[in-house]
């Protein structure tokens with residue numbers, strides 16, 4: 371991090387603001403990056419970088435494909451978004467709230483549910499105790515069919 375001298379108090383970061391979350395992670399905050407982040411959050415499902423780029427280009431014709439792809443990576447490293455695996459080595463991206471959490475991802479409609487750490491903590495504690503491991507971080511993504519897609523499945 372670059373040293374800076376300031377006579378003003380450090381700005382209070384708003385943990386819910388995308389710009390502040392990016393800045394806190396040492397990422398550049400630009401108008402285009404915020405556009406990408408907003409579009410991802412508005413989508414509310416997982417989306418590939420290519421599809422997000424195609425959607426954004428309709429209202430922001432000057433945005434570059436590389437900008438969208440690089441911004442998504444920056445959002446992931448800042449914890450503002452997560453990357454989920456899709457079939458065929460393709461990644462889906464989803465906007466994430468700041469609290470630590472895990473995901474249930476629907477393979478059919480792309481819906482992503484966030485699940486609280488509370489579900490995972492007992493598993494992590496048991497694994498840590500059994501294997502003598504200190505666990506610092508965990509990212510668990512579950513893949514399957516959401517309730518709506520299951521309900522639409524033909525029965526029998």
Ligand SMILES: [Zn+2]
Nearest residue numbers: 465466467484
């Ligand atoms: Zn998330």
Ligand SMILES: [Zn+2]
Nearest residue numbers: 476479516519
């Ligand atoms: Zn679904």
